[in-house]
Amino acid sequence: MTKHKAISLGMAMAGAAALSMTTGLGSALAADWKPAKPVEFVVMAGKGGGADKAVRYMQGVIAEEKLGPTITPVNKAGGSGAVALNYLKGKKGDNHTIMFTLNSFYTTPLRQPKLGVNIENFTPIMRMAEDTFCLWVNTARKDGNNIKSVDDFVKAAKAAGDKWIMAGTGKNSEDNLLTDFLNSAYGLKMKYVPYKGGGKVAKQLAGNNADSTVNNPSEQEGFYKAGNTRPLACFTDKRIPLFPDAPTFKEIGKDFVYYMQRTVVGTPGMSADAQKYYNDLFTKVFNSKKWQAYRKKKALQGDPLAGDDLMKYWKRERDVHKAMLKKMGAIK
Amino acid sequence: MTEIVYLLLDGFYVAFQPLNLALIVLGCAAGLFIGAMPGLGSVNGVAILLPLTYLVPPTGAIIFLAALYYGAMYGGAISSVMLGIPGASTAVATTFDGRPLAKMGMADKALTAAAVASFAGGTISVILFTMAAPPLAHIALVFGDPEEFALMMLAFATFIGLGGDDIAKTIFSICIGLVLAAVGFDTVSGEPRLVFFDITNFMDGVKFLVLAIGIYGIGEMLWTIEENTRAGGASQLSKATVSLKRTIANLRELVRSWKTMVMGSVLGYVVGILPAAGATPGSLMAYGIGKQISKDPDSFGKGNVEGVIAPEAANNAASTGSMLPMLTLGIPGSPTTAILLGGMVLWGLEPGPRLFSDEPSFVWGLIASLYVANFFAVVLNIAFIPAFIWVLKLPFTLLAPIIFVLCLVGGYAPTQSMYDVWLMLLFGIVGYLMRKLDYPLAPAVLAIVLGPLAERALRQSLLISGGELSIFVDPVNRPYAAFIMYAALVLLFLPLFMMIRRRLTSGKAASTEPS
Structure with missing residues (x-):
């Protein structure tokens, strides 16, 4: 804590x-x-x-x-x-x-x-x-679980334990920092798997080879527009106009802002x-x-x-x- | 289906606009030249010329760059065949048989074969692209780390026996490649590895081109100089002739290798789609499989024209294939498409799942222009063959310094760092010594290309599975990975099986015919 x-x-x-x-x-x-x-x-x-x-x-x-x-x-x-x-x-x-x-x-x-x-x-x-950074999940998960909010996410990730894969860019990087934050803030054991670039990370999520990402909007944008992936919440001060439905972590009680x-x-x-x-x-x-x-x-x-x-x-x-x-x- | 035909016809209307047509020809010619320069490949060409595209509309811009990409794939074969220096990693496999053919005075045959195979690869893959883009995009999407690792194993498996007869020397050569591939930052742990003498540049890793130009270019030159001196002075790099009659005879002969062309094209296209590495593994695998299905596998590596056809068909097909994930998923399948992707964003286009429906005239204009670009590239390429042959006829004393300069420029140009040049010269000496001691060079080059991809995919897969190797052979949850892995195992043991069978039959022959 x-x-x-x-x-x-x-x-x-x-x-x-x-x-x-x-x-x-x-x-x-x-x-x-x-x-x-x-x-x-x-x-x-x-x-x-x-x-x-x-x-x-x-x-x-x-x-x-x-x-x-x-x-x-x-x-x-x-x-x-x-x-x-x-x-x-x-x-x-x-x-x-x-x-x-x-x-x-x-x-x-x-x-x-x-x-x-x-x-x-x-x-x-x-x-x-x-x-900016947001927390993303796939809209059509293999297990059929339709994750729509951070609460859903926490529930699913808790149940999966260290089987929950968080894909990110690089080890000890920005994505790694954010994953560590989420793990400690919500008591999760997500496994962080580093990739070489944001585009690759986005694809892992869209292809259901990873369970979540903390990508920049520009990296996940294409799949978001196609309805493949969904932002649950963003690490910003105010909501990002592109994603009006995704709250900030601040709004849901975790004061965490990262740029x-x-x-x-x-x-x-x-x-x-x-x-x-x-x-x-x-x-x-x-x-x-x-x-x-x-x-x-x-x-x-x-x-x-x-x-x-x-x-x-x-x-x-x-x-x-x-x-x-x-x-x-x-x-x- | 009729809808596709209509869309394609619309696309041809776009491609045949005078400006676009001119851009196709210009792009092909520029690409051919850039690809033919050792060290400069399609990546550099596209990156250098990207700013020029602000002058024309987006469709013209992508048509120009795609034509350049194609042209460079054709051009890469030229230095592979003539000088034995792969201009880009995609053209490595072309040197295996292209260079021996040139040494035997059949450079024109190898170059014609490369051009025709590239045309076949390009055309077959564009047809496949036209017919089945969306379902294949789906496969590209579900392809994860275990599948990538299985694919790399398949690529390695197709290459068993490439090094020649001395297995110990082959393994040594592979190990050199793997160690060099491990230099630099490790993605999974985030720590620098093998940074010799704390030289920061080693953190950047050892680049493929530096190794390839070093051991093939510089090393080979040193070797040739020694041979020439021993033979008593200046001669030509290789005996070479060209005539219309020979070209026609070459073309006739190529028709017989249609099976290899189709195999290379389909394989290259499929591997190109998978966002693993683009055209390089595709061309290497095509070479390996070409050898396995050939009627005369023993002549591979000694100057079999099918050894040029298979990789050249595959690398062009793969360059088309790698555009598919770029356009439909917004994910580049190769470094070159990564830059194309950046360009598209600049022109205000949104690559991704909706591009086909939002921008049909752009997409279909591009597809149609690929057909047209293929046509121009093959015509330009065959037309230029006499010029290339003429270069080969220059006295060796004149050609050798030119090649050295080209090698140095090729090592310096991509990163503009002298560190790479020094390293390249060092590899040149190592390559020369390896040749002198009869170590095979190809396995080292193969290992430095595929090693890092395989390592990363393996470690990421094991992270995901929690250390369970079963993730690679699980037909229920990972059908693609399991299927590819089984195929790799079959390919791995096939040569062994064939060898035993051949031993048995030759044993019989020997017993009836005592020597």
Whole structure:
């Protein structure tokens, strides 16, 4: 029980922070510095995943609306972002390299101190969104049990014990954290089985090879629209407009809020002018109709966040994740 | 059925729009070129050219990228045959017989066979796609970890005996591949493994292409240089000729191998649909089965044209197959379709169970364009064969440095990291030594492709079952897994049975005819 309390406190803090944060957008004045060559946009994950899709989408927006330079996405998958973080660390002072990060931005340096990565050295550019998480089940289970609410879910999962399979992306990842929370909050023994990507996880559920997932809406969306899978509740502050019938965990008495950052970060020691340039660029991307439409469609939340405010947010989130990883036993 | 015909005709109307037709031809040509470059495969091609597609409407964009995907599948065979370097993992099996054929001066025969088999594979699979998309999508959906593991076992089983006669050396080669495959992050435990000297790059794992270009490209080149020096100086990489007469004779001969083509196509298509790994296991399995059903299995690996036909039919069929889960489930069946999927989202389309009903002109335009793309790809490919042969005729002293440069670029391009280049050069030396000591190379490459897939599926299955192996042979709850596993066991013991039978018959022959 203490475990659950500590986690939920941290989560609530993070959630409240996300809501109350006022934004520090860059000024509208044109920056003096301009890229002299194509800009490398490092993706902290493999091709075809959620982060990769978002980067290629932004690349498209920048190219189509002629907002800025040529953007070249470069995938540095592997090691839960360790490879990408190490790469960016080595590009010290490079004004033509930026990266798109997730929450492994906090967890990977914590879990692998050998990397020698201190995220405070990176240059904050802009948080483009926060992705959300929901609890999903199949609408046509093999055993015929039609699970419609968290109560139904708890009853079924309790009865199944460790035969209940929760599929998720990666070990000691966001999905793993949420599964641990559900297990301790409801006294369940669900078995967590890690897969390589959100798409694969969604498919395990839709094909009845897993009993539940805690996927991002964008990952489960296709099957939701086809009526194959159903969100029971979401780890958000407010109900997600796409799923008006799914309550938040807060509403049903478990104060648990968790988001995943989708943030643009610059190299350590990037010049202030370059930082300002990218700040302006991504402000324009953020405000574009296309990005707003993408956010809406993928149920992304979170205000834009830049500069010192973004750095403060990183530090706070890192502390939250440190506490969670300790509870999980992933770090000492 | 009539409805499908009408929809398909509508699709052809879309595909034959001047812009779309031009995009098909352009895509095929670009794909052919990208596929032919060692190191660059359909994944890189589609990723590099994705931004160009914002200039045209979504249907044109997917048609262009699909044509490119196809073209790259055709093109992958070219460097496999000519240089013995698989341009992509999907073309590994093509090197097994394509390269020996080229060495015997029959590169034109191998290239023609690859082009025609690709055409057969592409066309048969598109027909299958047209007729039965939705029911097959269902199979893709229920396919879980135990089924994937059974499939990988089937792929390994079809390959028994591939390494040659020295079983100890074959096992050693497989082990090297498996160890290299284990480097990097372990999905199930989330811990890094085999990160030598704490070099962070090892966390990224050892990529297939780095190994393949290293041991096949660099290693093979070193070996050839040594042989040439011993033979007394510069010669050509292989004797090669081409003429219209030869091409016609080659085409005639290919008709006789129609059974292998159909087998490779159907197998490739079915394996391609399953969201396990796309075209690579499909082409490897087709090669193995092609050998088993061949009238002359002993010549496989020494330059049997059926050894080119089977994998080439399968990898093209699989590339069509892997579009099915992408379109109907929104799940990519291969890395390339993963990028296509990202593109579709950008163009404002919603891949998933409702795409067929919501966007019929897009879906059927794509299907029709696959028929058309196949046609152009085979024509372009055969037309270019003389040019490829001409390259092979260049003096070896000129060709060798060019190939080295291509290998280095191929190792660097996909990840833009020098770490991969150094690793590749290291594998080149290892590959050279293995050749010199007569170790088979193919099993190592096979293990690095299939090993990680098999390992992950096995561990995930055992997590689900709580450690019970019975999950793989449970015909009631897991009929697909059990069926595939039984098939794998049969295939595993079939060569043994055949060998015993052959021993017995040859024993009889020997007794009547003393030597």
